[in-house]
Amino acid sequence: MGLRVTLIQGGGAGLDQVPAVQAILSAAGADIDWDEHLAGWASMERGGEPLPQTLLDSVRQSGLALKTKLLPPPGPIEGPRPEKINFNVQLRRELGLFASVRPLKNLAGLPARFQGVDMLVVRELTEDLYAAIEHEIVPGVVQSIKVVTAAASNRFFRFAFEWARTMGRKSVTCVHKANILKLADGLFLESFRTTARDFPEFQTREIIVDNCCMQMVSRPQQFDVLVMGNLYGDLVSDLGAGVVGGISATAGINVGEGVHVYESFHGGLREDIGVNRANPLPLLLPAIDLLDTEGQKPIAQCILSAVERVLTERRALTPDLGGQATTTEMSQAIIASLA
Amino acid sequence: MQAVVKAAGANVAWIEALAGLDAADRFGDPLPSATLDLVRRYRVAIKGPCTTPIGKGFRSINVRLRKELDLYASLRPVSTLPGVNVPYEGVDLIVVRENTEGLYSGQEHVVVPGVVESLRIITTKAAERIVRYAFELAQHGGRRRVTFCHKADVMPLSDGLFLRTARAVADDFPFLEFEEIHVDRLCLHLALDPTRFDVLVMENLFGDVVSDLCAGLVGGLGLVPGANLGQKYSVFEAVHGSAPDIAGKGLANPIALIRSAAMMLVHIGQRKPAQRIEESVRRTLSSRRGLTRDLGGDGNTASLTNELIANLDP
Numbered sequence: 001m002g003l004r005v006t007l008i009q010g011g012g013a014g015l016d017q018v019p020a021v022q023a024i025l026s027a028a029g030a031d032i033d034w035d036e037h038l039a040g041w042a043s044m045e046r047g048g049e050p051l052p053q054t055l056l057d058s059v060r061q062s063g064l065a066l067k068t069k070l071l072p073p074p075g076p077i078e079g080p081r082p083e084k085i086n087f088n089v090q091l092r093r094e095l096g097l098f099a100s101v102r103p104l105k106n107l108a109g110l111p112a113r114f115q116g117v118d119m120l121v122v123r124e125l126t127e128d129l130y131a132a133i134e135h136e137i138v139p140g141v142v143q144s145i146k147v148v149t150a151a152a153s154n155r156f157f158r159f160a161f162e163w164a165r166t167m168g169r170k171s172v173t174c175v176h177k178a179n180i181l182k183l184a185d186g187l188f189l190e191s192f193r194t195t196a197r198d199f200p201e202f203q204t205r206e207i208i209v210d211n212c213c214m215q216m217v218s219r220p221q222q223f224d225v226l227v228m229g230n231l232y233g234d235l236v237s238d239l240g241a242g243v244v245g246g247i248s249a250t251a252g253i254n255v256g257e258g259v260h261v262y263e264s265f266h267g268g269l270r271e272d273i274g275v276n277r278a279n280p281l282p283l284l285l286p287a288i289d290l291l292d293t294e295g296q297k298p299i300a301q302c303i304l305s306a307v308e309r310v311l312t313e314r315r316a317l318t319p320d321l322g323g324q325a326t327t328t329e330m331s332q333a334i335i336a337s338l339a
Numbered sequence: 340m341q342a343v344v345k346a347a348g349a350n351v352a353w354i355e356a357l358a359g360l361d362a363a364d365r366f367g368d369p370l371p372s373a374t375l376d377l378v379r380r381y382r383v384a385i386k387g388p389c390t391t392p393i394g395k396g397f398r399s400i401n402v403r404l405r406k407e408l409d410l411y412a413s414l415r416p417v418s419t420l421p422g423v424n425v426p427y428e429g430v431d432l433i434v435v436r437e438n439t440e441g442l443y444s445g446q447e448h449v450v451v452p453g454v455v456e457s458l459r460i461i462t463t464k465a466a467e468r469i470v471r472y473a474f475e476l477a478q479h480g481g482r483r484r485v486t487f488c489h490k491a492d493v494m495p496l497s498d499g500l501f502l503r504t505a506r507a508v509a510d511d512f513p514f515l516e517f518e519e520i521h522v523d524r525l526c527l528h529l530a531l532d533p534t535r536f537d538v539l540v541m542e543n544l545f546g547d548v549v550s551d552l553c554a555g556l557v558g559g560l561g562l563v564p565g566a567n568l569g570q571k572y573s574v575f576e577a578v579h580g581s582a583p584d585i586a587g588k589g590l591a592n593p594i595a596l597i598r599s600a601a602m603m604l605v606h607i608g609q610r611k612p613a614q615r616i617e618e619s620v621r622r623t624l625s626s627r628r629g630l631t632r633d634l635g636g637d638g639n640t641a642s643l644t645n646e647l648i649a650n651l652d653p
Contacts, residue, residue: 134495140464145459150452181457187453213548218425234522239529
């Protein structure tokens with residue numbers, strides 16, 4: 001009996017990435033029982049709900065999922081919202097995912113502006129402006145509420161420090177804007193300081209978010225583990241992905257009580273990318289992280305080396321990586337490079 | 340800074356006013372009303388780095404200046420400079436930040452112990468004027484594209500209002516390109532390839548973060564100018580911190596302040612000296628002579644200032 005993993009198919013690029021990633025994992029000898037479910041537009045297209053109950057049950061039961069980006073329905077926007085509903089954010093809420101970990105590390109062979117980057121961006125997922133508490137006070141005046149609670153902050157920091165400990169990290173930096181948001185970010189920072197006392201082996205540091213972003217594009221190598229609230233985390237993790245080479249490097253792990261969702265943050269429509277043209281790495285990297293944290297380390301390492309070989313030799317790369325290969329060709333090249 | 344502005348042939352009569360720690364010591368307020376009155380009377384000001392005393396009671400001087408004088412637009416022009424060792428080339432963009440709303444209104448409270456909320460305010464009025472400002476800036480500055488940055492997918496009401504307003508303003512400028520981007524995506528693309536952006540416009544917090552991020556792309560806050568503009572008043576400023584550790588030792592890098600002065604000269608119609616200053620900064624950075632320590636040299640404020648004056652074209 002292999003490792004049971006729920007596979008969440010969100011459509012678009014995911015339709016090409018999933019078979020590629022499954023083929024690579026299977027060729028590398030990973031022992032996984034996939035329980036595949038559709039979500040987002042991929043599910044709605046077939047008359048289903050965007051977040052079907054069977055999918056939610058499956059993730060809660062297996063505790064492990066690999067997920068492509070969930071796409072919204074195509075076509076013009078309906079209703080009063082100026083943009084389409086983000087099913088990815090809804091899924092996080094449904095599953096009670098409260099923290100996200102983005103490993104940001106250079107891959108050999110992937111061109112990047114900076115080398116020697118190896119950090120984790122850990123982001124709180126439940127609060128801040130993402131709680132979606134908004135209202136119109138009078139026409140033309142709207143307020144959104146940024147919520148910060150001690151309970152969520154304490155749980156988040158405890159998780160972040162424990163994760164950092166498991167990963168053998170040395171320093172943890174809290175990113176904030178407490179000079180302006182004295183109460184909200186002040187509470188968050190206080191929770192960081194209090195929790196840090198229980199983890200004395202770490203060096204701790206605090207940095208204002210604007211300075212953090214400037215440092216990310218000048219000396220990103222200085223950071224080890226960065227911990228922050230939801231909105232700053234959204235910005236800094238994507239910024240960090242840009243620093244180490246772009247969408248190939250945008251994998252992440254979203255964590256809830258007893259649930260780990262390994263996900264690709266970038267997808268897209270087949271109409272834009274082309275059929276069988278999607279870069280498989282945005283989904284393969286979280287799959288490698290999954291194997292790495294779930295007890296199949298040697299296989300994870302073996303796949304990662306194969307990826308780096310293919311990137312370095314610049315064989316069979318998809319168009320976004322500067323090549324002309326299809327998704328299938330790139331995944332076959334990775335399989336051929338497995339040692 | 341004053342020496343360089345004078346040497347460049349600008350016609351400016353300076354009136355000095357105090358702000359920051361010294362003012363706090365002497366008047367009990369880091370932004371005394373006498374200072375505010377002077378800015379109101381002369382309408383144009385340039386501000387050196389100020390330290391806001393840390394702790395309770397003092398709100399940031401910068402935030403107060405913006406509020407009191409209704410300086411609703413903050414500008415951060417960012418372009419690649421010669422002789423600065425950064426991994427980005429060909430950057431030439433300007434960040435336009437809404438300065439009066441968003442999360443910066445200081446409206447926060449403790450709901451119950453351990454639960455805090457801060458209000459993020461967006462109004463049609465402020466959204467409309469900042470986006471219009473960005474388009475007019477693009478139009479007059481010979482720029483082609485305006486990129487509006489937002490997060491309307493998670494804040495459909497507040498950023499939705501901002502986005503709809505931006506789209507409506509864009510319709511008045513059909514000859515300029517208009518683009519919308521999520522702010523997280525913007526960060527990713529700025530790190531990958533900042534050359535694709537031209538004029539960026541966004542709300543207060545995003546603008547705060549993105550303008551410093553962009554400064555990082557060209558060598559940091561020690562090199563980039565800034566301005567806070569309103570209907571009536573304009574305050575130009577070096578945005579870097581006041582670095583209390585080197586203050587008074589003659590080691591501070593004056594370039595951000597000098598370039599802010601050049602921006603101010605353009606604003607008051609003295610384009611020629613402004614251009615001479617900008618060119619001198621580029622020449623000086625390329626020659627790498629007389630640079631301060633933060634720029635990798637072993638000079639000080641005086642040596643860099645002399646070099647900047649010497650490099651003004653005849």
